[in-house]
Amino acid sequence: MKSGVLKKLSLSVFGAVLAGSVFAGSATAGDLIVYTAVEPEELTGFAKAFEAKHPGIKIKWVRDSTGIMTAKLLAEGKNTQADIVWGLAATSLLLLKDADMLEPYAPKGVEKLDKLFVDGSNPPSWVGQRAWIASICVNTAEAKAKNLPIPKSWADLTKPVYKGHIVMPNPASSGTGFLDVSSWLQMWGEEKAWKFMDGLHENIGIYTHSGSKPCKMAGKGEFPIGVSFAYKGAQLKAKGAPVLTVAPTEGVGWDLESFALVKGAKNMADAKTFADWSVTKETNVIYNEAYAVVAYPGVAKPVKFFPADLNKKMIKNDFLWAAKNRKRILAEWKKRYDSKSAPKKK
Amino acid sequence: MSAADIPVPKGESSTRWARLHNGGVEAWALLGGVSAIIIALVAFMALPLYALLKKSVEDDKGNFVGLDNFAEYFASVGLVQSITNSLTIALLTMVISCTLAFIFAYGLTRTCMPFKRGFRAIATIPILAPSLLPAISLIYLFGNQGIMKGLLFGESIYGPIGIMIAMVFYIFPHVMMIMVTALSTTDARLYEAAEALDTKPVRVFFTVTLPGAIYGIVSAAVVAFTLTITDFGVPKVIGGQYNVLATDIYKQVVGQQNFSMGAVVGLVLLIPAVFSFTIDRHVQKKQVALLSARAVPYHPKPHKTRDTALLIFCIMMSVFLIGILGMAAFASFVTFWPYDMSFTLAHYDFDAVDPNGWSSFFNSLKMAGFTAVIGVIIIFLGAYLVEKGQSFPKLRALFHMLAILPMAVPGLVLGLAYVFFFSVPENPLSAFYGTLAILVVCTIVHFYTVSHLTMLTALKQIDKEFESVSASLQVPFYKTMMKVHVPICLPAISDVMMYLFVNAMTTVSAVVFLYSPDTKLAAITVLNLDDVGDQAEAAAMAMVIVATSITVRLLHGLLMRGLNRRHSAWRTRSG
Numbered sequence: 039m040k041s042g043v044l045k046k047l048s049l050s051v052f053g054a055v056l057a058g059s060v061f062a063g064s065a066t067a068g069d070l071i072v073y074t075a076v077e078p079e080e081l082t083g084f085a086k087a088f089e090a091k092h093p094g095i096k097i098k099w100v101r102d103s104t105g106i107m108t109a110k111l112l113a114e115g116k117n118t119q120a121d122i123v124w125g126l127a128a129t130s131l132l133l134l135k136d137a138d139m140l141e142p143y144a145p146k147g148v149e150k151l152d153k154l155f156v157d158g159s160n161p162p163s164w165v166g167q168r169a170w171i172a173s174i175c176v177n178t179a180e181a182k183a184k185n186l187p188i189p190k191s192w193a194d195l196t197k198p199v200y201k202g203h204i205v206m207p208n209p210a211s212s213g214t215g216f217l218d219v220s221s222w223l224q225m226w227g228e229e230k231a232w233k234f235m236d237g238l239h240e241n242i243g244i245y246t247h248s249g250s251k252p253c254k255m256a257g258k259g260e261f262p263i264g265v266s267f268a269y270k271g272a273q274l275k276a277k278g279a280p281v282l283t284v285a286p287t288e289g290v291g292w293d294l295e296s297f298a299l300v301k302g303a304k305n306m307a308d309a310k311t312f313a314d315w316s317v318t319k320e321t322n323v324i325y326n327e328a329y330a331v332v333a334y335p336g337v338a339k340p341v342k343f344f345p346a347d348l349n350k351k352m353i354k355n356d357f358l359w360a361a362k363n364r365k366r367i368l369a370e371w372k373k374r375y376d377s378k379s380a381p382k383k384k
Numbered sequence: 385m386s387a388a389d390i391p392v393p394k395g396e397s398s399t400r401w402a403r404l405h406n407g408g409v410e411a412w413a414l415l416g417g418v419s420a421i422i423i424a425l426v427a428f429m430a431l432p433l434y435a436l437l438k439k440s441v442e443d444d445k446g447n448f449v450g451l452d453n454f455a456e457y458f459a460s461v462g463l464v465q466s467i468t469n470s471l472t473i474a475l476l477t478m479v480i481s482c483t484l485a486f487i488f489a490y491g492l493t494r495t496c497m498p499f500k501r502g503f504r505a506i507a508t509i510p511i512l513a514p515s516l517l518p519a520i521s522l523i524y525l526f527g528n529q530g531i532m533k534g535l536l537f538g539e540s541i542y543g544p545i546g547i548m549i550a551m552v553f554y555i556f557p558h559v560m561m562i563m564v565t566a567l568s569t570t571d572a573r574l575y576e577a578a579e580a581l582d583t584k585p586v587r588v589f590f591t592v593t594l595p596g597a598i599y600g601i602v603s604a605a606v607v608a609f610t611l612t613i614t615d616f617g618v619p620k621v622i623g624g625q626y627n628v629l630a631t632d633i634y635k636q637v638v639g640q641q642n643f644s645m646g647a648v649v650g651l652v653l654l655i656p657a658v659f660s661f662t663i664d665r666h667v668q669k670k671q672v673a674l675l676s677a678r679a680v681p682y683h684p685k686p687h688k689t690r691d692t693a694l695l696i697f698c699i700m701m702s703v704f705l706i707g708i709l710g711m712a713a714f715a716s717f718v719t720f721w722p723y724d725m726s727f728t729l730a731h732y733d734f735d736a737v738d739p740n741g742w743s744s745f746f747n748s749l750k751m752a753g754f755t756a757v758i759g760v761i762i763i764f765l766g767a768y769l770v771e772k773g774q775s776f777p778k779l780r781a782l783f784h785m786l787a788i789l790p791m792a793v794p795g796l797v798l799g800l801a802y803v804f805f806f807s808v809p810e811n812p813l814s815a816f817y818g819t820l821a822i823l824v825v826c827t828i829v830h831f832y833t834v835s836h837l838t839m840l841t842a843l844k845q846i847d848k849e850f851e852s853v854s855a856s857l858q859v860p861f862y863k864t865m866m867k868v869h870v871p872i873c874l875p876a877i878s879d880v881m882m883y884l885f886v887n888a889m890t891t892v893s894a895v896v897f898l899y900s901p902d903t904k905l906a907a908i909t910v911l912n913l914d915d916v917g918d919q920a921e922a923a924a925m926a927m928v929i930v931a932t933s934i935t936v937r938l939l940h941g942l943l944m945r946g947l948n949r950r951h952s953a954w955r956t957r958s959g
Contacts, residue, residue: 077916078737078738078739078916079736079737081739082735082739098902099739099740100900101738101739101740102912103912103915103916105638105641106638108641109637109638109641112641112643113637113641113643113803113807113897114807114817114818115807115809116809117807117808117809117814117817119818119900133641179723208635210635210640211634211635211638243528243540243542243624244542244624244625245624245625246917247620247634247635247915248915248916248917250916250917251915251916251917252917253917254916254917254918254919255917257917258529258720258721258722258723258919259528259529259722259723260523260527260528260529261528277720278720278724279720279723280723365640368640369460372460372461372462373460373461373462376462376625376627
């Protein structure tokens with residue numbers, strides 16, 4: 039009797055809570071769990087192409103923006119569910135490498151890729167897939183209505199005529215934002231780059247938390263000019279938005295969408311199959327559908343609505359330098375621009 | 385008659401164990417139940433918060449660094465600005481929303497204006513929407529391409545103005561409902577006396593109405609302040625460059641993966657929340673029963689000027705609330721704002737823009753359902769043990785204290801604390817991490833206090849005689865509980881379930897760091913969609929959440945009507 043009541047009560051209380059773990063259960067054993075920051079609309083296509091070749095493996099995407107995905111992986115640490123991280127910025131993978139979360143692996147055929155796209159250690163910890171390149175999105179309809187000239191260079195953006203008309207991602211929350219700031223610093227050196235950003239700050243309407251948002255805002259005319267990346271601008275133009283994608287004359291920053299195996303992955307064999315598939319020529323052709331610069335040499339064809347000669351404008355990018363100096367750069371950026379919090383009047 | 389059947393008299397001087405022995409089954413069950421819930425609250429609230437505290441004094445490698453993180457944070461330029469901004473916004477929103485809600489509630493309780501029920505229903509709409517909805521809607525209304533941009537006279541909606549308008553929308557129902565309660569409990573005899581003395585209406589207002597409602601007003605103010613300072617969705621979407629503490633946490637954790645600093649900001653955010661919570665507790669203790677047994681309920685008499693004025697005010701307020709909701713609904717059907725205003729359903733095809741689009745909605749339904757069902761069982765048992773238990777007063781007091789605490793912990797802080805506590809592989813509970821169960825548990829804890837208090841109030845209405853009678857009839861207490869307390873409390877049980885369900889559907893802050901591949905929630909999808917700039921899709925998903933909550937609420941209404949007929953016959957005296 040006694041124990042009966044006790045059981046009843048404690049069961050209803052604790053049992054109810056614990057029952058949760060039963061109904062919640064995670065992905066089924068056969069699924070390959072892929073953490074990614076690739077734009078969501080592309081994912082279904084990649085999964086279809088891969089699953090057609092390897093029908094036994096089912097991909098389970100976990101998608102978030104670069105910043106959140108990196109934070110998530112670092113927070114989960116060795117407890118992460120990810121089997122492979124795919125399509126995440128190389129700078130983020132460097133942080134994961136630093137945290138000893140990556141399993142070095144040389145995918146079959148990796149030697150055919152452009153050396154610049156592959157991690158220097160042997161076997162490589164991460165492998166780049168395609169370059170994701172900074173650009174400026176300009177809403178031509180709004181520019182015309184507001185009498186704004188189309189900017190051609192980064193320097194143009196500091197002209198007083200653009201006051202309040204520019205959006206850019208906050209480097210503290212967005213990978214694209216950091217890529218911009220790091221590229222200016224690498225191109226011009228500290229002094230000139232900060233001076234440029236001081237001028238740019240005067241013209242910024244708002245800083246966003248994501249890298250694609252400025253371009254989408256430009257597309258809607260919410261702010262006519264968005265500092266973003268080329269793919270987004272081209273994609274919006276293809277959808278009919280009055281957007282022109284401009285690659286500034288001085289050069290543009292870039293990062294690599296890359297993949298890496300996760301140490302201790304539950305599904306390592308399938309993850310390796312997926313890695314092997316990711317470096318093939320065929321897969322690189324799919325990468326090229328949306329991005330102009332891919333890892334496999336000779337594959338890339340010009341992509342519609344991308345700025346011409348975009349790959350020639352890519353700066354010499356030192357990922358290690360960027361990763362090492364990230365904290366200092368962000369602190370300086372925040373000191374200069376983040377505390378000036380009053381919203382700008384137009 | 386065995387010892388077990390003798391009710392233990394209060395103040396008995398025997399030791400606890402002797403009492404336990406004498407109390408028999410009842411006492412054991414009580415001890416077991418209270419201990420179980422205390423352990424659960426410790427494991428799912430106190431320990432995670434401790435993990436957060438620990439994180440704040442560690443560097444990114446996990447070494448103890450004392451107060452270095454705090455020193456670094458307090459030395460940064462942005463901090464003072466964020467605190468000032470947060471306080472400014474919270475105080476202004478508090479004053480504005482309390483004023484508006486007070487007038488609105490005054491109209492509902494103290495006038496003879498028509499459509500009171502309709503106004504009341506409209507005023508509770510915002511509770512059904514995620515806080516991101518008003519922010520998104522305001523961008524469509526007052527953004528640079530907004531249809532009513534001119535009304536801002538060149539001011540930007542991205543910043544304090546936007547945050548404040550959106551927050552007033554979002555917290556209005558919470559504040560309004562407290563105000564209605566405060567204004568409903570009054571003694572008509574005071575007004576009769578005032579009238580007999582020929583007191584001027586203004587004087588009556590300041591000497592009778594306001595003092596009578598003052599505790600409710602303080603409560604409402606505290607709720608407004610806490611909700612505003614801890615909400616993260618609104619400033620994230622519309623805050624522009626106006627930094628507040630809630631977005632600071634997000635930037636630290638998500639933007640810079642600086643967890644220690646995130647923990648520091650979390651603790652800073654805990655201070656105003658705990659402070660306002662303490663004020664409220666203190667004031668509530670001072671409150672004396674306004675309604676004595678001889679009180680006469682107040683019935684307003686028609687008064688043309690007053691009634692018309694308040695009717696106009698309530699109409700304006702309703703237009704504001706419906707306008708914001710309507711704008712989001714409208715925008716979700718527009719093809720490409722502002723260049724192609726044709727109608728489309730394309731934005732509801734969430735799977736096209738997010739691989740977890742529609743599935744996140746079904747996750748939300750599941751999560752909200754489990755939260756409501758499991759939550760209500762635990763909360764009812766907890767409240768029952770606190771209210772109806774007889775022995776272990778200290779243990780029950782400890783439990784009551786733990787049950788009140790979650791209210792002072794902002795969702796964002798609770799969520800972050802969960803990450804630190806559950807993601808560590810050494811923790812045996814880490815199997816929870818990444819499951820739907822952790823979201824359910826986190827949501828139950830997050831909304832525990834209000835549910836607990838509601839249940840407690842309902843149980844307090846039941847005379848203790850029931851237990852004495854059952855005890856003397858040798859009926860075990862759990863039978864009495866199932867046959868007497870549960871049926872009588874059904875309205876409260878159903879209200880709590882509704883409250884848990886709706887909040888689980890709309891909450892963002894507590895779960896934003898906790899969801900996993902299979903457990904992404906609809907409200908998170910709204911946040912993500914807005915984040916990448918898919919505003920129309922974000923508005924569409926927010927509307928799906930609102931529609932679901934409205935449907936569930938209508939079902940709840942129907943159910944309640946049925947229940948009332950069946951179970952509350954005793955409430956009315958017949959024949």
